Amino acid sequence: xxxxxxxxxxxxxxxxxxxxxxxxxxxxxxxxxxxxxxxxxxxxxxxxxxxxxxxxxxxxxxxxxxxxxxxxxxxxxxxxxxxxxxxxxxxxxxxxxxxxxxxxxxxxxxxxxxxxxxxxxxxxxxxxxxxxxxxxxxxxxxxxxxxxxxxxxxxxxxxxxxxxxxxxxxxxxxxxxxxxxxxxxxxxxxxxxxxxxxxxxxxxxxxxxxxxxxxxxxxxxxxxxxxxxxxxxxxxxxxxxxxxxxxxxxxxxxxxxxxxxxxxxxxxxxxxxxxxxxxxxxxxxxxxxxxxxxxxxxxxxxxxxxxxxxxxxxxxxxxxxxxxxxxxxxxxxxxxxxxxxxxxxxxxxxxxxxxxxxxxxxxxxxxxxxxxxxxxxxxxxxxx
Amino acid sequence: xxxxxxxxxxxxxxxxxxxxxxxxxxxxxxxxxxxxxxxxxxxxxxxxxxxxxxxxxxxxxxxxxxxxxxxxxxxxxxxxxxxxxxxxxxxxxxxxxxxxxxxxxxxxxxxxxxxxxxxxxxxxxxxxxxxxxxxxxxxxxxxxxxxxxxxxxxxxxxxxxxxxxxxxxxxxxxxxxxxxxxxxxxxxxxxxxxxxxxxxxxxxxxxxxxxxxxxxxxxxxxxxxxxxxxxxxxxxxxxxxxxxxxxxxxxxxxxxxxxxxxxx
Numbered sequence: 001x002x003x004x005x006x007x008x009x010x011x012x013x014x015x016x017x018x019x020x021x022x023x024x025x026x027x028x029x030x031x032x033x034x035x036x037x038x039x040x041x042x043x044x045x046x047x048x049x050x051x052x053x054x055x056x057x058x059x060x061x062x063x064x065x066x067x068x069x070x071x072x073x074x075x076x077x078x079x080x081x082x083x084x085x086x087x088x089x090x091x092x093x094x095x096x097x098x099x100x101x102x103x104x105x106x107x108x109x110x111x112x113x114x115x116x117x118x119x120x121x122x123x124x125x126x127x128x129x130x131x132x133x134x135x136x137x138x139x140x141x142x143x144x145x146x147x148x149x150x151x152x153x154x155x156x157x158x159x160x161x162x163x164x165x166x167x168x169x170x171x172x173x174x175x176x177x178x179x180x181x182x183x184x185x186x187x188x189x190x191x192x193x194x195x196x197x198x199x200x201x202x203x204x205x206x207x208x209x210x211x212x213x214x215x216x217x218x219x220x221x222x223x224x225x226x227x228x229x230x231x232x233x234x235x236x237x238x239x240x241x242x243x244x245x246x247x248x249x250x251x252x253x254x255x256x257x258x259x260x261x262x263x264x265x266x267x268x269x270x271x272x273x274x275x276x277x278x279x280x281x282x283x284x285x286x287x288x289x290x291x292x293x294x295x296x297x298x299x300x301x302x303x304x305x306x307x308x309x310x311x312x313x314x315x316x317x318x319x320x321x322x323x324x325x326x327x328x329x330x331x332x333x334x335x336x337x338x339x340x341x342x343x344x345x346x347x348x349x350x351x352x353x354x355x356x357x358x359x360x361x362x363x364x365x366x367x368x369x370x371x372x373x374x375x376x377x378x379x380x381x382x383x384x
Numbered sequence: 385x386x387x388x389x390x391x392x393x394x395x396x397x398x399x400x401x402x403x404x405x406x407x408x409x410x411x412x413x414x415x416x417x418x419x420x421x422x423x424x425x426x427x428x429x430x431x432x433x434x435x436x437x438x439x440x441x442x443x444x445x446x447x448x449x450x451x452x453x454x455x456x457x458x459x460x461x462x463x464x465x466x467x468x469x470x471x472x473x474x475x476x477x478x479x480x481x482x483x484x485x486x487x488x489x490x491x492x493x494x495x496x497x498x499x500x501x502x503x504x505x506x507x508x509x510x511x512x513x514x515x516x517x518x519x520x521x522x523x524x525x526x527x528x529x530x531x532x533x534x535x536x537x538x539x540x541x542x543x544x545x546x547x548x549x550x551x552x553x554x555x556x557x558x559x560x561x562x563x564x565x566x567x568x569x570x571x572x573x574x575x576x577x578x579x580x581x582x583x584x585x586x587x588x589x590x591x592x593x594x595x596x597x598x599x600x601x602x603x604x605x606x607x608x609x610x611x612x613x614x615x616x617x618x619x620x621x622x623x624x625x626x627x628x629x630x631x632x633x634x635x636x637x638x639x640x641x642x643x644x645x646x647x648x
Contacts, residue, residue: 351502356501357502371489371505374450374463374465374505375465375503375505378463378464378500378503381465381466381500382466382501382502382503
C-alpha cells in the first residue's frame, strides 16, 4: 500500500494551531470581564454555564508535553488524557486553565474522579456526581446534581439564574448540536466528501472560538460548501470507509487518523465524545421542567462509564448502516478500563455484522508510530 | 522465459527471500538483516543476480517485513501480516490461523477465504518474541538451537515477569542461585509459549494452527505450544519463509502480466 499526503483546504488550521490562536481571544475576553468555567467532559450541562453568562472552555488535554510534569504526582500507568490535563495545571502551562474562574469535574471514570481531588490544589474544582446507570433513581439524583451545579454557579458569581435564561441557553446549544451533527453527517455521503482528519480537527478546534453563534455559522457554511463540492462531483473515490469509536482521539489524531487516511482509507464516522455521541440527542425544549430535560439528555450519553451501556451498540449498529461502514477502528487510550473492557462487546458486535474490526491501545507518545502504521496498513489490506 | 515473482521479507533479525517461477519455488535464501536494511536490500539484489534472477523485466518484486520500505527496487510493499497470512495458507493448503513469532513482534492471523481477515499483534514489547529468546540465550551463553536442546532436558523454572528486562534479571537471579541451565532454559521457553498462547486465546483460533517465522524449526517449541493450546500446531519446513512466500504469491496475483498469468 502506498501512502499519499492528505489534501487539506488552504484555510485549514491544525488542532494545536487553533488552540494557540484561542489564547489571545480568551485573554481579550477575560480583560473585558468575561466569566469562564473550565470543563472536562460532555456530561457537564454547559447550558447552565451559558445561562450564568459565562463561557465554558474544554480543558481535556491532548498533548504529550505536560505528561512528565503530571507523573510527579500521578501513577505512570494512567490514561494519558488525565495525565496531560493534570500536567498542564500543575506546570501552569495551559492558559485556558489559568483563565478559568473555577473548573468543573465529574465522576465519570475512576482516574478522573481521583485526579480532580489533586487538581483542587491548583484551582477551585467543583465535582458533579454522575450516576452510572439510567434508571429513575439515577435520573432523580442527576437532576439534583444539576440543580446543585446551578446553585454553585449562582453562589460563585453572586447571581441568580432564571428559568428563561436556561431555556435560551438550551435553544442556543441545541442549534449548535444540530449544526455539528449535520456537519458530521456529511460522512454519510458516499464516496466520502472530505477527510475525516479535517472533519475531526474542525470540530475540536471550533471549541476555541468562544463565540457559539459564530461557530455555528462557520460550521454551517463549511457543511454547505462540502456538500456543494460533493454534488459537483469534485471528490469521487472508492476507498474503505471507517468508523472510529472508543476514547477521545484528538491526542492521537496525527499518528492514527491522519496515517490511516494517508494509507488509503476514509474516516467517515465518529462514535466518540469528540464526535457525534453527545450530538445525537438534543435537550427537549418542550419539557416543562428544564432540569428534568437537562438530566434526561445528559444521562443518555452513551459513554463506557455507564453500565450497562447498550445504547452505544444501538447507535453503532445504526451508524454502520447509515454511513456504509466497511471497518471499525476502536481507539483505546492506555489504562482506560471502561473502554478497554467494553471493546469486547464492540468487537463481537462489529464482526457479527460482517465488518472488519481493529483495536488499537495507545498513548500520546510517538513510541509506537511504526507498529501502529503496520497494523493500520494490514487492517486496510484485510478489506481489499 | 517464464515470469518470476520475488518475495522479500525484511524482518528485524533476518531477511528471507523466495523466487517463484510461475508456480514453482526455484530459489530461497536467508540473510542476517544487520544494522542497515537498505544495505541488506542491496545485498539481496546482488545475491539474486548471482543466482540468475537479476532484477528487471519479467521479474516482479513484493517486499514485506518491518524493513519493507527500504527495498527501493520493490514494485509494491505489503505488510507482514497479510504476507504471513497468505504464505501460511499456501503452506497449509487450507484456511487456518497463522501464528508468527517474529524477531520483534508476534502476531496471530486469521485466514479466511484464502486471505488474512483479522489479526492481533503483541504490544510494543519484546516479551513473547524471538528477541526475548535471543536475549536469554545470550545470557545463558548458548545459541538458539542449543537453548531448545537444553530446555528439552529441563524442568521449567518460573520466569513470571512480563517485561524482557525484568525477566532477564529473574534469569540472573536463577543463575546466581545455582539453578541448572537446563531448567532455566526450559523456563525461558515456557515464558514465550505462555505469552504466545495468551495472544492466541485472546484472538481466537481456527481448526488448523500454523506456526511460521524462524522459530518453527524448533520441534520442542512447537510441541510445547501445541500442548499449551490443546491442539496440534503445524510447522512446515518452509515456515520461516512464509512471509516471503506470501509476498511472492501476492506479486504473482497482483502484478503478473497477462503473459505471466497464463503461465501461472
